[in-house]
Amino acid sequence: MRQDIGEGRGAGMRDRPSGDAALLLLADSRLPAGGHAHSGGAEEAVRLGTITGPEDLARFLRGRLATAGLVTAALAAAACELAAATADHPAEPYGQADGDGNTPDAGTDADPARPWRRLDAEADARTASPAQREASRVQGRLLIRTARRIWPSAVLDTLAKAVPEGAHHPIALGAAAASAGCDPYQAAMAAAYNSVTGPATAAVRLLGLDPVTVHRLLADLAPALNDAAHAACASLIDDVVPDGAPQNGPAHNAATQNGAAAKTRGSGWPALPGHTAPALDLLAEGHLNNPMKLFVS
Amino acid sequence: MTTPPSGPAASRASVTARAVITTEAAGGRTRLETLRSDPPLTLRQTGPGLVHLVSTAAGPLGGDHLLLVIDVAPGTELEVRSVASTLVLPGSSPGDSVMVVDARVGAGASLRFSPEPTVLAAGCSHRMAVRLSLAEDANVVWREEIVFGRHGERPGRCRTRFDATVAGRPLLRQELLIGDPAVDASPAVYGDARCVGSTLIAGPAWDAVRDQKGERRATIGDGWATLPLAGPGVLASALAQDTVELRSRLERAESMADVYAGHMAGENGACRAATDTSGGRRAVAW
Numbered sequence: 001m002r003q004d005i006g007e008g009r010g011a012g013m014r015d016r017p018s019g020d021a022a023l024l025l026l027a028d029s030r031l032p033a034g035g036h037a038h039s040g041g042a043e044e045a046v047r048l049g050t051i052t053g054p055e056d057l058a059r060f061l062r063g064r065l066a067t068a069g070l071v072t073a074a075l076a077a078a079a080c081e082l083a084a085a086t087a088d089h090p091a092e093p094y095g096q097a098d099g100d101g102n103t104p105d106a107g108t109d110a111d112p113a114r115p116w117r118r119l120d121a122e123a124d125a126r127t128a129s130p131a132q133r134e135a136s137r138v139q140g141r142l143l144i145r146t147a148r149r150i151w152p153s154a155v156l157d158t159l160a161k162a163v164p165e166g167a168h169h170p171i172a173l174g175a176a177a178a179s180a181g182c183d184p185y186q187a188a189m190a191a192a193y194n195s196v197t198g199p200a201t202a203a204v205r206l207l208g209l210d211p212v213t214v215h216r217l218l219a220d221l222a223p224a225l226n227d228a229a230h231a232a233c234a235s236l237i238d239d240v241v242p243d244g245a246p247q248n249g250p251a252h253n254a255a256t257q258n259g260a261a262a263k264t265r266g267s268g269w270p271a272l273p274g275h276t277a278p279a280l281d282l283l284a285e286g287h288l289n290n291p292m293k294l295f296v297s
Numbered sequence: 298m299t300t301p302p303s304g305p306a307a308s309r310a311s312v313t314a315r316a317v318i319t320t321e322a323a324g325g326r327t328r329l330e331t332l333r334s335d336p337p338l339t340l341r342q343t344g345p346g347l348v349h350l351v352s353t354a355a356g357p358l359g360g361d362h363l364l365l366v367i368d369v370a371p372g373t374e375l376e377v378r379s380v381a382s383t384l385v386l387p388g389s390s391p392g393d394s395v396m397v398v399d400a401r402v403g404a405g406a407s408l409r410f411s412p413e414p415t416v417l418a419a420g421c422s423h424r425m426a427v428r429l430s431l432a433e434d435a436n437v438v439w440r441e442e443i444v445f446g447r448h449g450e451r452p453g454r455c456r457t458r459f460d461a462t463v464a465g466r467p468l469l470r471q472e473l474l475i476g477d478p479a480v481d482a483s484p485a486v487y488g489d490a491r492c493v494g495s496t497l498i499a500g501p502a503w504d505a506v507r508d509q510k511g512e513r514r515a516t517i518g519d520g521w522a523t524l525p526l527a528g529p530g531v532l533a534s535a536l537a538q539d540t541v542e543l544r545s546r547l548e549r550a551e552s553m554a555d556v557y558a559g560h561m562a563g564e565n566g567a568c569r570a571a572t573d574t575s576g577g578r579r580a581v582a583w
Contacts, residue, residue, distance in 0.1 A: 041485060050484035063483020066474065124527035125467035128534065130512035133527060270460065274470035277486045278493055278536050285515040285522050 022151075022180035026173070027190040029197060034142040038135060039202030039295040040064065040195065041283035046206045047290060048283075054210075057203050058217045061196045065224055067277035069195035072170040073188035073232035074272045075123050079174025080187035081236060082115055083155040085265065087178065113162030115266055116171070123168035126274045131284040133168075135297035140173075141166030147176035155179055188232035192225050202295055235272050311360025311390040314338045318348055318366070320373040320406075327373040338363050350379035350412055357383070359422060360390030364397045367410075371403035371432070379412035382444075382540075387420035387453060398427045407436035407500070414442035414492070414540055417475060421453030429461040429497075431468070436500035437461075440547070444540055445475060445491045452476050461497060461530075468528040469497055490520070490536035492543040496551050499530030502558040516553045521546040523553035531557050 029036060042060065045051040051060050127133045144167065148156045159167055159175045167175075170191050177187035196218065204214050287293060314335035321330040327346040334340040337354035350365075357363055369375045385394060402408045417423060431437060441459070446452040454476030461468045473493065480486050487493060503525070516523040520542075521535040533550030537543035 045484050050488055056484055059479070059483045060485045063480050063485035066477070066480045066483075067486060121527075122467055122470070125470045128469065128471070128524045128526060128532045129522070130515055130525055130527075134512045270467065270470070274458065274460075274472045275474060276471040277483075278495075278534055279483075279488050279490075280485050281524060281534055282517065282520070282522050282536070283485075285517045285524070288514065289517075 019181055019183070019186065023177070023182050023186045023190060025150075026177055026180055026182065027193050027197075029201065031146065033146040034139060035194065035198055036201070037295060038139060038198055038297045039206070040068070040199040040297065041280045041287065042199035042202045043206055043293060043295045044283040044287040044290065046203065048286070050279075051203060051207070053207070054213050054217060057200065057207075057209070057214065058220070060203075061200060061217060061221060062224065063277060064199060064280065065192060065196050065221060065228055067275040068280060069192045070228050070231060070273050070275050071126050072173075072191040072195055073228050074235045075119070075126075075168070075170035076174040076177065076191035077184035077188040077229075077232045077236055078122075078266075078269060078272060079119060079171045080178045080182065080184040081174075082119060082265070083153075083159075083175045083178030084183075086112060086115075086158070087153070087155050112158045116159050116162035116167070118266055119269060120163050120167050120171050122269050122272065123171055126272075126276075127168070128276065129281040129284045131288050131297065132281065135284070136169045137166035138296065139169040140171060143169065143172040143176055147172070147179060151176065151179040151181075153179035184236065185229055185233050188229040189225065192228040192232070196221060196225070206294070231273070236268060309355065309358065309389075311358060311362075311388055311392075312337065312354075312356075313362045315364045316340055316366070317368075318375065318377065319368040320346070320370045320375050322370060322372045327375065330370075337361075338365060346374045347376045347378070350377065352379075352381060352383065355384070356386060356388075357394035357396055357423065358386050358388030358390070359394050360388045360392045361394045362397075363395065364399065367398065367400040367408065369400070369402045369406040369408045369435075372405045373403070374407045376409040377412065382413040383415045384418055384447075385415060385421040385423045385453070385455070386418045387422065393422045393424050396423070396425045398425075398429075400428070401430045402432060402435035402437055404432040405434055406432070409438045411438065411440040411496075414444050414494075414543070416444040417446060417452035417455050419446060419450045419453055421455070423453065423455040425455070425457040427457075427459045427461075429459070431461065431463045431499060433464045434501045435463075436502075438496060438498050438551075440494070440496040440551075442492065442494040442540070442543055442547070443473070443475065444543075445481070445487075445493075459497075461499065463499065463528060463530075466528065468499060468530055469526060469532065471495075487536060490538065492537045492540055494535045494537075494543045494547045496533040496547055497530060498533065498551065498554040499526075499528075501529060503531055503554075504529030504559065513557065516550075516556065518546070518549060521550040523550045523556070525557045 051057050144156055144160050155175050156179055173191055174187045200214050200218055204211050316334035316338040317331050319331040320327050329342055332340050332342060337352055337356050339351045339353040341349050341351050343349045457473045459471045513525045520537055524532045526532055531554040533547055535543055535546035535550055537546055
């Protein structure tokens with residue numbers, strides 16, 4: 001069941017190669033965007049002996065997908081939806097953004113950079129580990145640079161300018177996905193897929209595991225990947241804070257107040273998944289101290 | 298911690314309870330303006346600006362809905378603790394037990410929230426949500442410790458959500474999922490730990506000097522880390538086998554928070570950590 005959340009697959013994206021083929025290109029480890037240099041904590045787990053073989057690796061990947069994977073999938077879906085929406089309904093200064101990038105960066109409501117910075121800040125708030133934030137921004141920056149040449153679009157130009165230090169990887173991935181003609185579900189799938197394939201490949205190289213065995217592990221994760229992508233997209237419509245929050249309490253959270261009725265852009269972002277993996281945080285920080293490391297993260 | 302026998306506890310009807318703490322400034326001092334509670338959430342003032350949560354009934358049990366509202370007025374100080382751990386049990390009523398804390402900390406105010414751990418008994422199904430809304434120059438220390446079952450016990454299920462904002466901007470959003478065997482034992486999530494804890498330490502002191510080129514380095518030890526956030530705060534985080542180890546690791550991590558405070562004018566590593574702008578990622582000198 002594909003959820004057609006991104007209404008932006010219409011007019012603005014009509015002239016793009018669309019959908020599935022673009023998803024394959026985007027998720028392919030051969031996409032020259034530097035993803036192969038990151039192990040997502042797997043290298044440090046191998047060093048510490050918490051991943052020693054396929055069984056440990058399977059549990060590592062499943063836990064990673066249920067936490068970091070779900071969060072990046074949701075952020076990528078949100079970014080793709082935003083990209084599609086702004087491509088369909090460009091704000092006024094927007095059309096001037098292509099080419100030399102001389103858009104006046106006015107702080108007006110029409111500033112197309114503003115929602116991107118807000119979404120990027122949501123990614124920051126979900127990444128407590130500075131090592132992980134840095135790895136995410138490095139990958140995001142590289143992906144935007146690459147994607148601007150492969151799938152040039154005003155949206156990618158805007159994002160590159162909105163977050164000059166490098167947008168978080170899932171944000172960049174969502175924007176690149178939209179530019180390539182993918183919908184939010186496909187963006188979420190690419191993010192979820194990346195969250196496990198990188199560590200799996202790294203483990204093959206670090207432990208000399210049988211690549212077929214490891215690919216079997218990834219195949220076993222296929223249903224969980226589908227679930228994560230669906231959950232990510234469902235979270236875009238669930239504008240309300242997780243159920244169970246009493247309605248009579250003072251609602252500090254904008255998402256609570258707006259509820260599902262309000263359709264202002266990004267009103268649901270605060271409530272997007274924030275699943276955290278304390279061990280991944282420790283692994284990411286420990287990894288920086290390893291002078292012999294093979295992978296950047 | 299007093300452990301109620303599960304028989305009588307499980308037979309009590311589920312409750313909806315609401316407790317409120319609000320402060321006001323009275324001549325430069327903090328006065329508790331409101332202190333209202335319902336069993337099983339009972340509050341007692343135990344000192345100036347100090348309130349203890351006292352459990353006056355078992356629980357929370359399945360079906361219970363508990364809400365704690367904390368409003369720290371501008372310029373005032375509040376500390377909230379608990380006298381004992383909270384034991385989350387299954388109940389006779391269907392449905393999750395739910396605990397929501399809604400806290401607002403005003404300008405120049407400070408809140409320290411450090412209750413004893415929450416213990417997830419076998420069979421429980423619990424949800425916790427914290428919404429912490431900070432004014433621009435509010436200070437907070439917010440500790441949360443969760444224990445996966447009593448001794449030798451597998452925990453029930455628990456979902457937590459923590460949302461902290463500063464002047465409306467997101468500072469930290471985290472969810473924990475406990476009780477899914479496929480995830481709990483993952484070396485990526487909790488590994489072989491049986492307790493997880495974190496303390497958010499936030500305030501204007503952590504907002505200042507940040508290296509624009511790169512992230513500051515965390516401080517890490519055995520099973521703990523002090524993580525400087527992107528916004529004005531630090532997260533102390535720990536994993537451990539038992540509550541004693543968890544508390545000691547968490548306190549260790551909390552004690553490193555000052556290293557990242559920008560307003561410190563020390564001359565040791567603390568100062569360098571906050572002000573070094575040339576060293577990039579190697580800003581913290583151990």
